[in-house]
Every structure is written in structure tokens, then in C-alpha cells.
Amino acid sequence: MKHLIDLNDFTPEEWDGIIHLAGEIMDNPHIYQSSCRGKIMGTLFYEPSTRTQMSFQSAMLRLGGGIIGFDNPTASSIVKGESLKDTVKTVSGYSDIMVMRHPVAGSVKAAALTSDCPIINAGDGGHLHPTQTLTDMLTLQKEKGNLTGLKIGVCGDLKYGRTVHSLVKALSCYEGNSFVFISTNELQMPSYITALLKDWSKADSIEEVIGELDVLYMTRIQRERFRDQDEYEKQVSRYILDMPKLDKAKKELIIMHPLPRLNEIDIEVDADPRALYFRQANYGMYVRMALILIILNYDMNTPILLKGKAYDAVKCENLKCILQSEKHLLHSFIEKDGILTCEYCEGRRNL
Numbered sequence: 271m272k273h274l275i276d277l278n279d280f281t282p283e284e285w286d287g288i289i290h291l292a293g294e295i296m297d298n299p300h301i302y303q304s305s306c307r308g309k310i311m312g313t314l315f316y317e318p319s320t321r322t323q324m325s326f327q328s329a330m331l332r333l334g335g336g337i338i339g340f341d342n343p344t345a346s347s348i349v350k351g352e353s354l355k356d357t358v359k360t361v362s363g364y365s366d367i368m369v370m371r372h373p374v375a376g377s378v379k380a381a382a383l384t385s386d387c388p389i390i391n392a393g394d395g396g397h398l399h400p401t402q403t404l405t406d407m408l409t410l411q412k413e414k415g416n417l418t419g420l421k422i423g424v425c426g427d428l429k430y431g432r433t434v435h436s437l438v439k440a441l442s443c444y445e446g447n448s449f450v451f452i453s454t455n456e457l458q459m460p461s462y463i464t465a466l467l468k469d470w471s472k473a474d475s476i477e478e479v480i481g482e483l484d485v486l487y488m489t490r491i492q493r494e495r496f497r498d499q500d501e502y503e504k505q506v507s508r509y510i511l512d513m514p515k516l517d518k519a520k521k522e523l524i525i526m527h528p529l530p531r532l533n534e535i536d537i538e539v540d541a542d543p544r545a546l547y548f549r550q551a552n553y554g555m556y557v558r559m560a561l562i563l564i565i566l567n568y569d570m571n572t573p574i575l576l577k578g579k580a581y582d583a584v585k586c587e588n589l590k591c592i593l594q595s596e597k598h599l600l601h602s603f604i605e606k607d608g609i610l611t612c613e614y615c616e617g618r619r620n621l
């Protein structure tokens with residue numbers, strides 16, 4: 271049984287295998303149309319979703335499988351007060367594979383601890399979104415021809431944007447990639463990501479760096495993650511990609527966005543051949559078909575999910591971590607140089 275909580279649960283060779291299989295499925299969909307006959311995917315969406323949820327559903331249906339689940343937790347026993355643990359235990363008994371999105375960081379890892387079937391992280395709060403990253407990697411492979419030697423500008427909400435956390439983590443494993451983080455001081459990339467990088471820099475504006483970039487990855491400011499709505503208002507509309515800014519960009523630049531888009535990309539840009547975000551959303555379905563097939567055919571013992579040490583008296587300082595609400599969970603941290611990293615949300619604190 272294999273879960274996908276963080277892309278690090280698979281090796282870069284395995285990521286390449288998923289991307290390669292996605293390409294094969296795109297070219298020959300009919301070969302795979304009954305590959306999941308008799309299998310059921312459970313989808314637990316505790317947060318809104320259009321692309322991730324529907325591309326997973328479409329992926330499973332195109333593989334000949336079936337789907338159960340909810341996209342609105344208020345229509346399930348969660349309104350009666352059922353815990354995440356009990357819901358996951360139950361639905362995993364009805365499913366062969368589960369996909370879960372939840373507003374709290376670390377929740378999918380917590381769910382995996384009780385699940386009886388493999389579970390895929392479809393976004394855990396502002397933490398990670400590994401299947402969006404597989405989508406982005408397939409897009410880069412198809413549109414740029416490789417995943418190496420790229421200068422990637424990442425713009426917008428780098429603090430709460432889970433898609434860019436997973437993306438930067440993964441692309442830093444390929445040779446020769448460098449990153450430029452374009453954000454306000456308030457919404458910078460978290461240190462648990464930058465700590466992994468060799469070649470990165472910061473910029474205040476799109477204009478000052480766009481000419482050097484091979485990829486520009488735009489993101490939405492994540493309104494739902496702000497505690498103070500006035501703070502959110504100060505951040506919106508700070509970075510808008512429009513046609514005048516694109517004048518300075520390379521002809522081969524590609525513009526990506528996980529979507530949904532608010533106003534951070536002017537709609538005039540949609541007609542530019544460098545705008546790839548809708549094609550990117552389409553790639554997501556094929557990569558999820560490949561992922562479902564690979565996970566369902568994975569012949570392995572359940573991996574050890576918590577590798578650190580339990581510190582009963584220590585609390586995670588991230589108020590948006592699953593340790594705050596699911597009381598039964600082990601307070602498991604990894605210790606290095608006097609710093610404890612929470613095994614659910616990757617939040618750091620002193621020992």
C-alpha cells in the first residue's frame with residue numbers, strides 16, 4: 271500500500287515513471303479504458319475544488335473505475351461531529367483508493383495513519399499539493415521538453431500557496447534549475463522550502479526579472495488562509511501579469527498557473543501562445559490517471575509514516591496544523607540542531 275502525501279514519498283525516478291505513463295495514456299487512451307474496472311475511488315473534499323476533484327473523477331471514470339465521496343462535508347456525518355479519523359477509517363473500507371483535500375496542514379498524513387487503503391493528498395491547507403506538481407511536471411515535460419536547466423519565476427502568494435511549495439521542492443531535485451521568488455515581504459516562501467535550495471533569489475517585481483525566465487508560475491493570493499481580511503486586501507492586486515509586461519519576456523517563456531485565476535493574469539494574456547494554464551489543467555487528468563494506476567498496482571508494504579520521535583509535551587506552533595484538532599495523534603517531530611520539525615505540517619520550532 272502506497273500513499274502520496276508528499277512527493278518525497280516517491281523517488282524522482284518514480285515521478286518520471288508517472289509522467290512517462292501519463293504521456294502514454296494521452297497517446298493511447300483506449301488501451302487503459304478498462305484498467306480499473308471493479309475499483310472504487312473515494313473522494314473526500316473538505317475544501318472547494320474544481321480541477322483537482324473533477325480531473326480525479328474523470329481520470330477514474332476513464333480508467334473504467336467508479337467513484338464515491340463528498341465535495342461538501344456539510345452533507346456528511348462531519349456535521350454531526352464525526353472526527354477525521356473515523357470518517358477516513360470508514361470510507362477507506364468502501365474504497366480501493368482515496369483522494370482527500372482538507373483545510374488543515376498535515377491532515378492527509380494524519381488520515382493515512384488510519385486508512386485501510388492508499389490515500390492521495392489533493393491539498394492539505396497551505397502546506398502541499400503534490401498532484402498539482404505532477405501536473406506541472408507533465409506540462410513542463412511536454413511543453414519545454416525537459417525538467418532541467420530552467421529558470422523559474424514563482425509569483426504571488428508563496429507563503430500560503432501549497433502548489434508552489436510542492437513544485438519548488440520537486441524541481442529542486444532536477445539539475446540546473448534556479449528559482450526567482452517574486453512576492454511581498456509578507457507572503458515570502460517559507461524557510462522549510464528555501465532551506466532545501468541551492469540556487470534561488472528574490473525579486474520585488476515581475477518587470478525586473480521576466481526577461482530572464484523560462485517559466486513564470488503565477489498564483490492567486492489565498493484569501494481563505496488569512497486570519498485578517500484587511501491583511502488580505504493589502505496583498506491583492508500587487509502582482510498582475512499583463513501584455514505590456516510580457517513585452518520584455520522571451521519568446522519561449524511559458525506562463526503557468528494552477529488556477530483558479532482571479533486578477534493576477536489579465537485575460538488579454540490568454541490569447542498569447544505563451545499562456546499555458548488551460549492546457550496545464552488538461553494535463554492534470556492524464557497525470558492523475560497514471561498516478562491511480564501506479565498506486566493501485568503498487569506491491570509494497572505500508573511505509574513507516576512517522577520517522578521521528580514522539581515529544582508528548584511539545585506542541586506544534588503552527589495554529590493551522592492538524593495536531594491542534596486531532597487529539598489522538600502522536601506529537602511526532604524530527605530533531606536537527608536543536609530545531610524540531612513537525613512531521614505533519616513541517617512547521618519548525620525550538621526544542
Ligand code: NCD
Nearest residue numbers: 321322393433490528529530
Ligand atoms: C490550487 C489549490 O487548490 O491549491 N488549485 C488547484 O488545485 N488547481 C490553487 C489555488 O486554489 O489557488
